[in-house]
Amino acid sequence: MLSAEIIAIGSELLTPxxxxxxxxxxxxxLNEFGIEVMLKTIVxxxxxxxxxxxxxxxxxxDVVITTGGLGPTEDDITRQVSAKALGRExxxxxxxxxxxxxxxxxxxxxxxxINKRQAWVIEGAEVIANPNGSAPGIYFGSNECxxxxxxxxxxxxxxxxxxxxxxxxxxxxxxxxxxxxxxxVSGMGESAVDAVASPIYKTYExxxxxxxxxxxxxxxxxxxxxATEADADAVLAELSERLSSALGVAVFTTTGETMEEVVGRxxxxxxxxxxxxxxxxxxxxxxxxxxxxxxxxxxxxxxxTYSNEAKVRTLDVPEETLAAYGxxxxxxxxxxxxxxxxxxxxxxxxxxxGIAGPGGGTEEKPVxxxxxxxxxxxxxxxxRLVLPGDRYLIRWRTSQxxxxxxxxxxxxxxxxxxx
Amino acid sequence: MLSAEIIAIGSELLTPxxxxxxxxxxxxxLNEFGIEVMLKTIVxxxxxxxxxxxxxxxxxxDVVITTGGLGPTEDDITRQVSAKALGRExxxxxxxxxxxxxxxxxxxxxxxxINKRQAWVIEGAEVIANPNGSAPGIYFGSNECxxxxxxxxxxxxxxxxxxxxxxxxxxxxxxxxxxxxxxxVSGMGESAVDAVASPIYKTYExxxxxxxxxxxxxxxxxxxxxATEADADAVLAELSERLSSALGVAVFTTTGETMEEVVGRxxxxxxxxxxxxxxxxxxxxxxxxxxxxxxxxxxxxxxxTYSNEAKVRTLDVPEETLAAYGxxxxxxxxxxxxxxxxxxxxxxxxxxxGIAGPGGGTEEKPVxxxxxxxxxxxxxxxxRLVLPGDRYLIRWRTSQxxxxxxxxxxxxxxxxxxx
Numbered sequence: 158m159l160s161a162e163i164i165a166i167g168s169e170l171l172t173p174x175x176x177x178x179x180x181x182x183x184x185x186x187l188n189e190f191g192i193e194v195m196l197k198t199i200v201x202x203x204x205x206x207x208x209x210x211x212x213x214x215x216x217x218x219d220v221v222i223t224t225g226g227l228g229p230t231e232d233d234i235t236r237q238v239s240a241k242a243l244g245r246e247x248x249x250x251x252x253x254x255x256x257x258x259x260x261x262x263x264x265x266x267x268x269x270x271i272n273k274r275q276a277w278v279i280e281g282a283e284v285i286a287n288p289n290g291s292a293p294g295i296y297f298g299s300n301e302c303x304x305x306x307x308x309x310x311x312x313x314x315x316x317x318x319x320x321x322x323x324x325x326x327x328x329x330x331x332x333x334x335x336x337x338x339x340x341x342v343s344g345m346g347e348s349a350v351d352a353v354a355s356p357i358y359k360t361y362e363x364x365x366x367x368x369x370x371x372x373x374x375x376x377x378x379x380x381x382x383x384a385t386e387a388d389a390d391a392v393l394a395e396l397s398e399r400l401s402s403a404l405g406v407a408v409f410t411t412t413g414e415t416m417e418e419v420v421g422r423x424x425x426x427x428x429x430x431x432x433x434x435x436x437x438x439x440x441x442x443x444x445x446x447x448x449x450x451x452x453x454x455x456x457x458x459x460x461x462t463y464s465n466e467a468k469v470r471t472l473d474v475p476e477e478t479l480a481a482y483g484x485x486x487x488x489x490x491x492x493x494x495x496x497x498x499x500x501x502x503x504x505x506x507x508x509x510x511g512i513a514g515p516g517g518g519t520e521e522k523p524v525x526x527x528x529x530x531x532x533x534x535x536x537x538x539x540x541r542l543v544l545p546g547d548r549y550l551i552r553w554r555t556s557q558x559x560x561x562x563x564x565x566x567x568x569x570x571x572x573x574x575x576x
Numbered sequence: 577m578l579s580a581e582i583i584a585i586g587s588e589l590l591t592p593x594x595x596x597x598x599x600x601x602x603x604x605x606l607n608e609f610g611i612e613v614m615l616k617t618i619v620x621x622x623x624x625x626x627x628x629x630x631x632x633x634x635x636x637x638d639v640v641i642t643t644g645g646l647g648p649t650e651d652d653i654t655r656q657v658s659a660k661a662l663g664r665e666x667x668x669x670x671x672x673x674x675x676x677x678x679x680x681x682x683x684x685x686x687x688x689x690i691n692k693r694q695a696w697v698i699e700g701a702e703v704i705a706n707p708n709g710s711a712p713g714i715y716f717g718s719n720e721c722x723x724x725x726x727x728x729x730x731x732x733x734x735x736x737x738x739x740x741x742x743x744x745x746x747x748x749x750x751x752x753x754x755x756x757x758x759x760x761v762s763g764m765g766e767s768a769v770d771a772v773a774s775p776i777y778k779t780y781e782x783x784x785x786x787x788x789x790x791x792x793x794x795x796x797x798x799x800x801x802x803a804t805e806a807d808a809d810a811v812l813a814e815l816s817e818r819l820s821s822a823l824g825v826a827v828f829t830t831t832g833e834t835m836e837e838v839v840g841r842x843x844x845x846x847x848x849x850x851x852x853x854x855x856x857x858x859x860x861x862x863x864x865x866x867x868x869x870x871x872x873x874x875x876x877x878x879x880x881t882y883s884n885e886a887k888v889r890t891l892d893v894p895e896e897t898l899a900a901y902g903x904x905x906x907x908x909x910x911x912x913x914x915x916x917x918x919x920x921x922x923x924x925x926x927x928x929x930g931i932a933g934p935g936g937g938t939e940e941k942p943v944x945x946x947x948x949x950x951x952x953x954x955x956x957x958x959x960r961l962v963l964p965g966d967r968y969l970i971r972w973r974t975s976q977x978x979x980x981x982x983x984x985x986x987x988x989x990x991x992x993x994x995x
Contacts, residue, residue: 169786169797171613173604176595185592194590199599199616206615206636212634229767230774230787235766264964269767289965310789312969367593378593433880439866440859443880447858450934450967458886460581461852461862461878463871464685471877471890499887517871548869549668 159330162214166226166235167309168201179224187320190326190379191333192220199283202232207238211242215302220326225309227292229272235306240279241299243304245465247277257291285321289313296322329414333382336389337395337521339413342404343561350375353403361396366466372550373557410562417445417558423567424455432491432501433506436484437527441556458501472496485510485522487539490530498532506532507563513551527555529562533551535570578611578749580634585645585654586728588618589784591762598643605737608754609745611639620830621651630661634721636990639745644728646711648690654725662716662723666696672703676710691811704740715744725951752801755808757816758832761794761823763981769794772822780815791969792976828983835979836864842986843874851920852878853891853912855903856946860975861928869972891915904929904941906958909949925951926982946974948981954989969989
């Protein structure tokens with residue numbers, strides 16, 4: 158089994174604000190091929206320390222991956238320090254310079270002279286193209302070691318690793334296959350999920366299970382280690398089937414989809430449409446729905462009606478309803494859903510009104526009080542929730558609850574239609 | 577100035593799910609006393625690697641802090657490996673054993689025999705009491721180096737560090753104050769910013785500068801180290817003033833605000849209001865504007881008009897405009913801005929229409945083509961951009977460009993009003 162080290166480079170990663178997230182993602186990818194991460198280092202733009210770290214890593218581990226320090230400025234020293242650690246020269250690559258110039262021209266800009274620094278390549282190494290940025294990566298492989306230099310921004314690093322590094326590493330790594338599957342659960346806490354799930358997953362010796370809580374949902378990660386992909390897949394299919402029948406409707410995906418993808422897929426399969434009316438989430442639910450490519454097939458319109466006037470003007474919420482029950486109420490939520498459904502002429506409509514804080518809470522309706530309205534072919538209804546957290550978390554949790562409410566309404570209708 | 581290294585110990589920290597959060601907290605505490613963190617390492621319960629890491633750290637840095645690996649099980653090797661790295665013996669501390677036994681008795685339990693492991697102490701080191709757990713910490717200080725072993729759980733580690741480690745370190749560190757300031761720049765690339773900024777910041781010897789690029793903007797972080805807070809503040813004020821006059825209007829904050837906070841502050845100061853009409857950003861701009869507490873003061877309504885019908889219905893975009901120029905055009909963007917401004921009755925209105933991809937691009941209007949419309953007291957206009965990246969990045973960059981366009985329109989109006 159190959160061992161790996163990950164080195165995150167950049168003085169900003171040694172401040173109290175920034176943390177290295179690339180290391181977690183790289184670990185997951187490497188683990189899938191049975192490559193174990195033995196050490197992670199975070200080091201600044203500091204030549205003697207970086208040189209020592211890379212040299213030590215090359216001595217200890219089979220695969221060394223660095224992220225960061227490939228930009229065009231003087232701070233960016235990964236290229237030259239890596240070459241020094243390997244005892245190799247840097248060679249100027251004219252073709253790469255031409256490539257960089259072309260890239261800038263396409264964006265209608267002239268390449269700044271300092272970007273020529275990015276055309277230096279370690280002798281004997283391969284260049285890894287960067288589709289999302291100017292910094293090229295480097296892959297150096299010899300019989301003794303593998304050294305990979307990737308840029309720091311995740312959006313650049315990830316596709317480069319998947320397209321150019323993984324295929325080369327998997328060839329070296331050989332015979333263990335680790336496959337992963339993610340189940341996502343909405344509307345249950347971490348310990349409640351574990352209480353149901355652990356008696357099941359503990360009987361699987363070759364599957365490692367991790368239960369994680371992110372801001373809006375509980376995730377169950379399953380890693381199966383087998384000699385063949387078919388074996389791993391079969392065990393994962395069986396285990397995730399057992400877990401999802403034990404956990405019931407709270408499991409919204411067994412294949413790692415996001416909530417917006419699940420809801421989008423259901424709408425597309427049913428050939429139905431959606432509109433949204435948001436107050437306290439301020440457009441977050443619309444943004445999540447439209448994050449999915451092709452969402453224009455089922456999403457036609459969203460209204461962000463932040464003021465009362467906008468609720469009356471655009472959603473036909475009766476002024477008397479606002480006056481009698483307030484903007485944050487079941488009655489207003491239901492009127493908002495009815496209003497946007499009538500305006501947009503969709504099958505389903507979801508509305509949100511609530512108090513995201515930090516101000517605006519009362520004894521009767523504290524910060525975190527949210528009403529989610531629904532209007533559909535079988536009528537209008539609403540639910541009330543009180544969600545914990547700060548403004549950011551309350552908004553996120555509200556958006557998740559709204560999408561989950563829509564999902565459950567569609568499931569109910571489907572099971573009713575079957576009868 | 578003292579330099580520090582942080583070593584997080586534990587194989588669980590090398591899985592894809594767990595990340596070391598102690599390092600960020602420790603960095604913040606150390607920085608406040610002018611102690612700079614030069615390196616962070618994450619290493620498993622793996623003797624040869626841990627020994628090498630601690631030895632290297634002691635050679636390179638003045639202060640070495642480890643977290644984790646102080647429990648009673650065989651996996652917990654921090655004590656013996658630290659002793660070996662220092663070339664010191666472990667000495668059994670009977671008093672500490674008695675202390676541990678008392679602790680267990682107080683909880684009504686007998687101390688398990690394996691917990692005797694926690695009574696071994698490095699020769700010449702001080703024991704740090706742990707009020708929230710069984711694992712004691714260790715403080716070893718000599719003329720050459722300081723090595724501190726703390727337990728991994730944050731609620732045990734943090735009070736031990738604050739009560740026992742910080743006072744000892746601050747005595748050694750002396751009198752340095754470090755203050756930070758962040759400038760943010762929109763509409764310029766990282767290298768273009770550095771080309772203008774570096775001749776200025778390089779003349780400040782006691783200020784460390786880091787230039788960072790996040791998905792939508794460039795950040796300039798300035799860290800000033802001085803003997804007094806007043807000195808640090810004065811230098812930061814001078815330097816950020818010089819940088820922002822060199823970079824011009826592209827600098828949207830010198831105090832670390834987000835773009836949505838800047839735009840919100842400007843609207844509030846002017847007593848003016850905003851409405852939004854979004855197509856390809858699907859609610860992201862509304863969501864950003866409403867992320868700021870109190871945004872209901874200046875933001876009344878947003879329309880997410882994803883379909884052509886919604887653009888006609890809710891924004892009064894003429895069908896002829898859509899037919900003649902298409903939904904992604906300057907004409908449609910301007911009609912959208914005019915439409916939402918008329919509907920919501922606001923001072924300013926911003927609209928967005930574009931192609932976020934992955935589908936929908938043409939030769940004339942490739943993926944990333946975006947029109948931003950503006951309607952305000954002085955009329956209606958629009959700009960065309962072609963933004964790089966995937967769907968996620970195009971949407972984020974578009975949202976930033978739209979907010980920045982609004983900011984620049986307000987600045988223009990302010991300077992026009994002055995004349």
